Amino acid sequence: MRVLVSTYGSRGDVEPLVGLAARLRGLGAEVRVCAPPDEAFAHRLAGAGVALTPVGPSARELTKAAPPPSSLPRYAAELIATQFEVLTEAARGCDTMVVTGMMPAAAGALSVAEKLGVPAVSVTFQQLDLPSPHHPPMAYPGWPLPEGVTDNRELWEFNARSVNALFGAALNDNRAAHGLPPVPSVRDYVLGKRPWLASDPVLDPWQPGDLDVVQTGAWLLPDDRPLSAELTAFLEAGEPPVYVGFGSMPMLAAPDLAGVVVDAVRAQGRRVVLGSGWADLGLVEDLADCFVVGEVNQQALFGRVAAVVHHGGAGTTTTAACGGVPQVVVPQRGDQPYWARRVAELGVGAAHDGPVPTFESLSGALRSILEKETSARARALAGKIRTDGAAVAASLLLNA
Known part of the structure; x- marks a missing residue:
C-alpha cells in the first residue's frame, strides 16, 4: 500500500508525521511525506526511513517574517498553488492520503486528492479546529471573535465565514484552474465527514457533538537518539x-x-x-x-x-x-x-x-x-x- 502524508506548518505539524510514517512502514506500507523544505524536518523524517518531498517555502523563514494578517489571502493562494504543483505528481499511484497542517495548504492537498480520485483522511492535532457546541473556535489574525457572543454554534458559523473570506477565493480559483467545482465552505471541505483527532484523550478530551470524530491518541515515536x-x-x-x-x-x-x-x-x-x-x-x-x-x-x-x-x-x-x-x-x-x-x-x-x-x-x-x-x-x-x-x-x- 502506498500512502502520501501531507502537511504545511511548523515543527509541531511535522513531528507527529514521523511517528505515523514509522508505524506505517513497520506494517509494510510505502510512505511519502510532503512538508516544508526545512532541514530539521528532512533530518527527522530521514531518521524514520522516509524521504521528504519539499513543498512551499521554508516554514521557519515564513514564521520569522511574520506576515501581516492582510497578506494571508495572498500567501494562501501561493500555498494552494504549490500544493497542486507538487502533490499532483507525488500522489500519483498512492492508495490513500493523510492531510494536515495549515488550513489553505490542507484545502489544496485535499483538492489534489479529489482530482486524482485518491481517498483522503483529514487530521488535526487538537480539538479547537473541530466545530463543537462545547467549545468556541480559535480566532484568525485580523478576524477576532465578535464581542458579547457566547453561543458556540454562532461562533463556529462566524469561523466558517472568516475562513471563507480568507481562503475561499484562493482555493476556488486554483480549483477552477484544475477543472474542479467550487467549494462553498472551505472549513467544512477540509474537515470532511469524519476527521481524525490525533491528540491524547486525557490531555485533550473530545466531547461528542455534531461531528463524527475519530480520536486516535497523539502520534508519538520512541526517540532513541542519545543526548550529547x-x-x-x-x-x-x-x-x-x-x-x-x-x-x-x-x-x-x-x-x-x-x-x-x-x-x-x-x-x-x-x-x-x-x-x-x-x-x-x-x-x-x-x-x-x-x-x-x-x-x-x-x-x-x-x-x-x-x-x-x-x-x-x-x-x-x-x-x-x-x-x-x-x-x-x-x-x-x-x-x-x-x-x-x-x-x-x-x-x-x-x-x-x-x-x-x-x-x-x-x-x-x-x-x-x-x-x-x-x-x-x-x-x-x-x-x-x-x-x-x-x-x-x-x-x-x-x-x-
Whole structure:
C-alpha cells in the first residue's frame, strides 16, 4: 500500500508525521511525506526511513517574517498553488492520503486528492479546529471573535465565514484552474465527514457533538537518539535543571528573553538548559550553570529536568506530560492558550499570563510548580498518557 502524508506548518505539524510514517512502514506500507523544505524536518523524517518531498517555502523563514494578517489571502493562494504543483505528481499511484497542517495548504492537498480520485483522511492535532457546541473556535489574525457572543454554534458559523473570506477565493480559483467545482465552505471541505483527532484523550478530551470524530491518541515515536556527551555531563554535574525553550515561536516581542529566563530560573536555585529554537535564544557569555541546546531528544531530556518552560505547542505539551515533569506554558498564539489552560486544569503546571515573560511573572510561575505536590501529579499523569496513537492510526488507515 502506498500512502502520501501531507502537511504545511511548523515543527509541531511535522513531528507527529514521523511517528505515523514509522508505524506505517513497520506494517509494510510505502510512505511519502510532503512538508516544508526545512532541514530539521528532512533530518527527522530521514531518521524514520522516509524521504521528504519539499513543498512551499521554508516554514521557519515564513514564521520569522511574520506576515501581516492582510497578506494571508495572498500567501494562501501561493500555498494552494504549490500544493497542486507538487502533490499532483507525488500522489500519483498512492492508495490513500493523510492531510494536515495549515488550513489553505490542507484545502489544496485535499483538492489534489479529489482530482486524482485518491481517498483522503483529514487530521488535526487538537480539538479547537473541530466545530463543537462545547467549545468556541480559535480566532484568525485580523478576524477576532465578535464581542458579547457566547453561543458556540454562532461562533463556529462566524469561523466558517472568516475562513471563507480568507481562503475561499484562493482555493476556488486554483480549483477552477484544475477543472474542479467550487467549494462553498472551505472549513467544512477540509474537515470532511469524519476527521481524525490525533491528540491524547486525557490531555485533550473530545466531547461528542455534531461531528463524527475519530480520536486516535497523539502520534508519538520512541526517540532513541542519545543526548550529547556535553549535555549529559552538564545534567550529571548537579541537581536537575529547568529546561526553557519556545520551539517554533520567534518570540519577536520579548527583548533579552534569554537573560530574563536565566535570571528567573536562577532565582529558584536551579540551573538552566536553554533551547535555542526558532527564537535563536543564546547566551552572551559562557555560564557554568547554563547549557544551550539546539536539536535535541526531548523525550530523553525532559525525564531529567525539574521543570519545562515552553510555548504550549501540542507536541511539547504531550512530551512533557509523558516525561512526568511540571510545566510552565507561555502561550504565544493559536491553540497554545488552550494547552496552557489544560496544563493548569490538570494540576501539572502553570499557565503564564500573556505571551511575554518577565522576571517577576516567570519567577512566580516557577515557584508555584517547583513543589513536591505538582511533581507528584505530573508523574501520576505520565502513566495515563497513551503512547499507541500512531500505531492505532496506522492500523485504521491500512484496514480502511
